[in-house]
Amino acid sequence: MMRGLTFYKRFSRDFHDNPSLVKLLLVFTVSGGGVVAYSESKSYGLNVVHASEADSKKKRVVVLGTGWAGTSFLKNLKNSEYDVQVISPRNYFAFTPLLPSVTCGTVDARSVVEPVRKIIRKKTLDIHYWEAECFKIDAQNKKVYCRSSQDTNLSGEEEFVVDYDYLVIAIGARVNTFNTPGVEENCHFLKEVEDAQKIRRTVIDCFERASLPTLSDEERKRILQFVIVGGGPTGVEFAAELHDFVSEDIVKLYPQVKDLVKITLLEAGEHILNMFDKRITAFAEKIPKGCPIDVTNRRVLATDEWLRVEGCDSVYALGDCATINQRKVMEDIAAIFSKADKDNSGTLTVKELQEVIDNICQRYPKIQKSSLPGGLPNEKSSATAQVAAQQGSYLADCFNRMEECEKNPEGPLRFRGEGRHRFRPFRYKHFGQFAPLGGEQTAAQLPGDWVSIGHSSQWLWYSVYASKQVSWRTRVLVVSDWTKRFIFGRDSSSI
């Protein structure tokens, strides 16, 4: 049923032949839409404990979240002048590009996670981790309100407050359903390790159920129709994994139903692997003046190019929960002109222009011709793993050299003020050939062999190998998982 056609061709055909589809296992892989928003601060009558009184000389940095951005920040922070506290309901970092492999048992869930405590234990810094979720940020008084994320009847105070000097928000985003009716109720999402495990069990369940003796072929077909919504890297990769699972393992174990399987990938755009969904940008919002942050609503935090939340002193936001409001050169053209026009002649000489052009290029990167394939990604689009990781590493670098750069600022000229910016603004570097980021290209246009999706293990190996975020443990375990799969096939037990 699915031999003789390449994976990509099958998909193109399925998608064009079946505009309307009966959905049974429906996996939703569209990302974007932040989880953070701004609202008026409410007053809470909490039984609170101030957790951090440790070393009053050190600046207190509180990090919310242990995803790509938060973990990258922690891994790259080297300055021991900070007292760091990490708060996240998830006590591990998950290497999310491998989640599609977890859905079909190619890679084990445990191989793509790394305990946060293990990550911070390796540092010479003073870092504490607490498994809790932040439910309120009081930016005015520099306090974070937290509570245990465990649903348990064990005793102990449920809530506590942590003071900070700097706050790093890296809590990720909920999946953006674009308010499509029925999505929440009828779809699996693929964002967390638990999602991947649940999808895996559901896939097996579908095959077991379709094998029962009482069903008609029509019913079996309905049960074995898998619909994936979202043709980004996650969706395509999951579809490829499912296809491999069916054609390599399922055919042997469920021979009586193997010909009834249908995998369909739905994508709103014209091409799959087209990452930049314009609707996502609509979720970004400017920050209002005054600045208490409510972490319960569903908006993205807007930051400047230095990842500072607009309007909030000492609060940084990175990863999926943030979007950079890149200033456009035309907005500042008058200020730039007057700064460049040193002799106030009303005109710029070649020499005057030469002196500011580097600063303009740094501050307004859009005008700089990109030398990278696919061009610069749209930084307002939903941030992906690599963007988050680079932001974390950038911010850690700023924190490492904070004192040094206060004295010797290295950023571009301040066109609207005096002197220079302390740091160079954050710039995303695109490594298209290794990471599943795509750029503004489609599959066919991407360079190298790694997008031939049939050879997913090779591609995965590259992505694992390439990422600095990944521990040696993960690398070894993933390769060991591939070896296991090569020898024994994927496990089809419904656990």
Add this chain to the structure above:
Amino acid sequence: MMRGLTFYKRFSRDFHDNPSLVKLLLVFTVSGGGVVAYSESKSYGLNVVHASEADSKKKRVVVLGTGWAGTSFLKNLKNSEYDVQVISPRNYFAFTPLLPSVTCGTVDARSVVEPVRKIIRKKTLDIHYWEAECFKIDAQNKKVYCRSSQDTNLSGEEEFVVDYDYLVIAIGARVNTFNTPGVEENCHFLKEVEDAQKIRRTVIDCFERASLPTLSDEERKRILQFVIVGGGPTGVEFAAELHDFVSEDIVKLYPQVKDLVKITLLEAGEHILNMFDKRITAFAEKIPKGCPIDVTNRRVLATDEWLRVEGCDSVYALGDCATINQRKVMEDIAAIFSKADKDNSGTLTVKELQEVIDNICQRYPKIQKSSLPGGLPNEKSSATAQVAAQQGSYLADCFNRMEECEKNPEGPLRFRGEGRHRFRPFRYKHFGQFAPLGGEQTAAQLPGDWVSIGHSSQWLWYSVYASKQVSWRTRVLVVSDWTKRFIFGRDSSSI
């Protein structure tokens, strides 16, 4: 806190010092108490489908359950004159002796399971598997009533009926709580793979929770008190695993709470590793005449020495759901005497006794002096993995040679009838040195080095290596898991 004392010593001390304990994570590992019982048949108005019409010449064998007994039966069945249908809500076999290792992440859950479909695919026989649970057996009409075990809204007939010529019941037993109040609500059980995964998450959760900044040391101690009920192999092994997990991995990741951990093993008997709890035998019941079987209540099926359910033609029961009612030689002494007294002299000559003594020894094994260390285990006690596996293999052998033995019976003389029994009665062979069965000995009396519980991996290797039940896949994966643990330690992510 737990250094300097051997594991066993620590346990003995803890148990004697703390007769009353605050229980937080309470793992219940006592087994026994069957799940099958007899009741009057009710009439069901089902929308049913008769599934097996395939080869009317072949005898139809239906196997309920994919645990040790059922899987062992399937693995050893070689006679292609049967049309075999396997029905179980669990589509995999679990190597249960390694479950304690799964609780602490020493071995991965997936490494100790083997899909049933993979097991039956290797056979040349006609074997079908359906993921369903049997909810009624009609032994009079030789029908089994089944329904899908999936809780789903997918369409399709929910229930179906399977006809059989022979029925093999190997559905295991629920954990016997002895009706102790609070056990169901407050304890984890350790019987299924899911139990082990749940315990693992709970252990990590306890450490995360105890690390929160708001707790008093008293509260932390309460959260980190682990109580294990049942000093059989499972309980002792889990306690040892938890101890190793804490002393090898947790101490590094949760240094601030490591000294507050307390592991307590509770055992009603005088010694741990004493397997034969007399109370369990009280659950066995004789079968009433007529014989519809209700699979919803909680009694054990009584069988004869050939594993046939008493009063039910063509129904066999093995593993934890069955108990063998071993006839005692004194009950039959008059019949034995009259059979032996060939010349009806009213006395036996030496020659007459010589001719029957072998048959007596076969039929009434208790009178035979055991050459095995520890003596014969009490066959009325809760069957364990090795008993179940041997019963499955024994029954498969009977099925393989059914026709042959009808013609040339190989069993002992029938003292109450004519001729010989078709088969030799089932006899359990005790392999104490490899399997965690214990016998009627305590830990100190068992032979060899393998019960030195500190060296659990060595012991585990033996048990894996020794069991014929285990696939090469499991062996390789378990050794690979041990290697991973050796290099990277156990994973403490809460997934």
